[in-house]
Amino acid sequence: MLTYGLLGYPLLLPAAIGGDFNVKNSTGEPSTIESLPDRELYIRWYQIASFMPVMKFIHNPNSYDDPRIVEIARNITRFRELKVSPLLKKYSRVALDTGLPIIRPLWMIDANDPSCHAVEDEFSIGDKLIVAPILYSGRKSRNIYLPTGVWKDGIDGSLHKGGRWINDYRVQENETPFFENVPSIMNI
Numbered sequence: 001m002l003t004y005g006l007l008g009y010p011l012l013l014p015a016a017i018g019g020d021f022n023v024k025n026s027t028g029e030p031s032t033i034e035s036l037p038d039r040e041l042y043i044r045w046y047q048i049a050s051f052m053p054v055m056k057f058i059h060n061p062n063s064y065d066d067p068r069i070v071e072i073a074r075n076i077t078r079f080r081e082l083k084v085s086p087l088l089k090k091y092s093r094v095a096l097d098t099g100l101p102i103i104r105p106l107w108m109i110d111a112n113d114p115s116c117h118a119v120e121d122e123f124s125i126g127d128k129l130i131v132a133p134i135l136y137s138g139r140k141s142r143n144i145y146l147p148t149g150v151w152k153d154g155i156d157g158s159l160h161k162g163g164r165w166i167n168d169y170r171v172q173e174n175e176t177p178f179f180e181n182v183p184s185i186m187n188i
Contacts, residue, residue, distance in 0.1 A: 072173075155178075
């Protein structure tokens with residue numbers, strides 16, 4: 001998504017939530033048994049996709065017959081409608097007018113910060129919102145880098161001064177770490 005956005009393709013269809021693959025049997029033929037992705041992988045994939053311009057499903061949340069997954073999916077969808085979609089619309093217009101990508105690497109927020117160039121597992125929507133997804137199975141924490149500025153934690157509402165790392169940031173399975181840039185009049 002980051003590479004294609006930089007190349008001028010802002011409205012991409014990322015891989016389907018839960019994977020875009022066919023299960024093969026032992027002879028290499030497509031299997032008649034449809035297997036579902038790991039429950040945690042599915043949730044984390046859904047979370048990341050909720051910040052992308054387009055979402056595609058191979059398996060819907062009801063496929064799991066697990067009310068917790070369905071409830072998490074509902075909450076993610078509500079969050080996308082209220083918080084993410086307005087930003088995606090705003091930065092879609094910016095992308096069409098300027099050629100800047102919607103989904104951006106951190107170095108586009110602060111090109112002079114070496115840490116922004118080194119971070120490979122975070123991204124931003126425009127310059128307004130940073131997403132630091134959990135990418136590994138069983139993980140309940142991660143280190144997060146915030147560029148210069150003041151950033152509001154999207155989970156607990158606390159303010160963080162940028163230009164530094166947040167180490168061992170704890171997150172539940174139903175949460176995605178994200179941070180909103182606080183307007184400059186509030187900067188500390």
